[in-house]
Amino acid sequence: MAASASVSIDANMDQEQPQQRQQEEDQQPVISDLCFHLSKKNDDGLPSSASPSRSGNNKRSSTPLPVAAIRVLLNVIRRSEAETMMGLQADLRDASDVMLEFAKRGGPVPSSSSSDASATATRYLLAGRSHIALSSGCELFLKHVTRASLETPDFQRCKSQVLERGERFAELSTRARDRIAVVGSPFVREGSVVLTHGRSKVVEALILRAALVEGKRFRVMVLEGRPDAGGAKSARTYANAGIPTTVVLDSAMGCVMESGCVDLAIVGAEGVVENGGVVNKVGTFALGVMAKELGVPLYVAAESYKFTRLYPLNNADLPEMGGIECGGGLKFLDTLAWSASSASDRKEEEGDLMTTDATNSQSSLNPYVVDLPPSVSIENPPCDFTPAKYITLLFTDLGVLTPSAVSDELIRLYQ
Numbered sequence: 510m511a512a513s514a515s516v517s518i519d520a521n522m523d524q525e526q527p528q529q530r531q532q533e534e535d536q537q538p539v540i541s542d543l544c545f546h547l548s549k550k551n552d553d554g555l556p557s558s559a560s561p562s563r564s565g566n567n568k569r570s571s572t573p574l575p576v577a578a579i580r581v582l583l584n585v586i587r588r589s590e591a592e593t594m595m596g597l598q599a600d601l602r603d604a605s606d607v608m609l610e611f612a613k614r615g616g617p618v619p620s621s622s623s624s625d626a627s628a629t630a631t632r633y634l635l636a637g638r639s640h641i642a643l644s645s646g647c648e649l650f651l652k653h654v655t656r657a658s659l660e661t662p663d664f665q666r667c668k669s670q671v672l673e674r675g676e677r678f679a680e681l682s683t684r685a686r687d688r689i690a691v692v693g694s695p696f697v698r699e700g701s702v703v704l705t706h707g708r709s710k711v712v713e714a715l716i717l718r719a720a721l722v723e724g725k726r727f728r729v730m731v732l733e734g735r736p737d738a739g740g741a742k743s744a745r746t747y748a749n750a751g752i753p754t755t756v757v758l759d760s761a762m763g764c765v766m767e768s769g770c771v772d773l774a775i776v777g778a779e780g781v782v783e784n785g786g787v788v789n790k791v792g793t794f795a796l797g798v799m800a801k802e803l804g805v806p807l808y809v810a811a812e813s814y815k816f817t818r819l820y821p822l823n824n825a826d827l828p829e830m831g832g833i834e835c836g837g838g839l840k841f842l843d844t845l846a847w848s849a850s851s852a853s854d855r856k857e858e859e860g861d862l863m864t865t866d867a868t869n870s871q872s873s874l875n876p877y878v879v880d881l882p883p884s885v886s887i888e889n890p891p892c893d894f895t896p897a898k899y900i901t902l903l904f905t906d907l908g909v910l911t912p913s914a915v916s917d918e919l920i921r922l923y924q
Contacts, residue, residue: 539607542584546577573710575646575814576682578608582650583675586668594658594667601654605647612640641780641788641828641892645817650675652923685812685906686714693775693810693904694719697727701772704805706732706759707790708739709777711810713746715904716775720752727752730771734759734792736889759792766803774800775904778811782819783919785897785912787811788827791890797899806901813907816919824894841879 572580585604591597654671661667689711697703697719705712719725729747733740733756740756747754757765765771774796780788787793787809800807821827881887897912907918 538588539581539585539604540611542581543577543608543611546572546580547574573682573685573812573814574612574642575649575812576679578605578643578646579650579675579679579682581608582647583672583679586672586675592664594654594664597664597668598651598654598658601651605644605651608647609640609644612643641817641819642815645780646814648818649814649922650678653678682812682814685814686711688906689810689812689904690714690718692909693808694723696773696775696808696902696904697725698772699725700727702728702730702770704730704732704762704766704771704774704796705743706740706762706774706776706793706796707734708737708743709810711812712775712777713743715810716747716752717750720747720750728755729753730755730757730765732757732759732762732792732796734790739790759795762792762796763799766799766805771805773806773808775808775810778809778815779892780815780817780819781809781811781903781915782817782821782894783916784820784822785900785903785915786821787895787900787903788821788892789895791893794824794893794895794899797895801899807899808902808904809900810904813905813918813922816915816922818919818923821894823896827892827894841881 582601582604585600586597589597589600591600653674657667657671657674661670693715697716703716705716716729719727729744729752731740731744731747731754733744740759744754744756776787776789776793776796778787778789782788789809797807799805819828897915900912903910903912903915905918910918
């Protein structure tokens with residue numbers, strides 16, 4: 510009996526392995542497409558007059574996550590062998606589920622994802638990003654497909670129509686940043702001090718337009734938090750554009766805001782929910798509470814395709830997003846001790862960082878890494894929820910909205 514049971518288990522495992530391999534092969538084109546679009550090097554989406562010519566690095570990955578997802582779904586339609594709308598919709602739902610699962614767990618770019626795979630094979634493109642925006646983009650596109658199937662019963666005509674409209678929607682969505690910059694930049698006044706948090710390409714477009722296109726003179730204070738150095742990267746962008754910029758630790762936001770030197774705060778969003786609140790980089794909630802208490806207006810710049818049909822009342826209601834994993838996990842670096850190292854040691858370390866591989870570069874920092882015992886748990890949420898009561902206005906490609914207007918716009922988007 511035991512021998513026959515063992516043979517049965519082995520047979521089941523033999524059957525499961527080809528099925529699992531087939532499932533992975535089916536998922537590979539979807540994930541590869543997503544990584545390809547997220548890895549594309551495009552212009553910052555700014556008008557040419559707002560491009561910081563002094564930056565030497567104004568080419569970077571600028572495809573919004575929902576737009577990348579829509580382009581992936583368009584390719585799914587092109588590859589699909591379905592002969593009915595129900596079959597095509599099933600293929601699209603499966604692809605959406607694959608992307609969402611990949612976004613939730615994160616991961617390296619598949620080695621076959623693009624021609625520059627060797628340069629991106631170990632990049633965690635989704636680290637620190639909420640999957641809410643991706644979910645919203647997929648949901649909007651699926652709604653668009655359903656609407657097209659009702660309008661055009663003929664399958665081939667409907668398929669062609671979906672592809673045409675989908676491409677047009679993706680192009681319009683890519684230009685959403687320009688429209689947001691136009692409606693939001695008038696709120697940046699001459700001589701003001703603007704506080705930002707983390708890195709948002711929409712916020713960068715708005716601020717660069719105010720400075721370079723409208724010629725306003727103002728200062729930017731950027732809050733910097735762990736672990737992606739997003740604030741520091743934004744600060745570099747603003748400084749290269751000639752904007753006076755100060756980097757402040759996000760834990761010091763209360764101190765700098767209470768001093769009265771901040772006139773307004775502008776943040777981006779990973780998602781805008783039905784009640785007008787936003788999901789964004791962790792720390793935005795604390796910023797909102799602080800801004801409300803100190804009378805500083807808090808503005809949110811977000812594309813309408815990030816409007817999502819969620820209704821959280823607090824942070825406990827957010828869907829599970831996981832933490833941010835960076836390589837082998839979070840490292841706690843004593844930067845003060847690193848800075849205090851002797852000039853000769855510092856010069857030697859910098860030489861090592863320039864001439865050795867990534868593993869050796871990491872080992873050069875080991876004396877300054879604080880190792881925690883296994884009993885210490887680490888909680889590092891990528892995003893938090895900021896209720897609508899802390900938000901003054903939203904700058905969107907639909908115009909300037911109050912938080913209470915978001916639900917009406919969602920109804921229009923999904924009707």
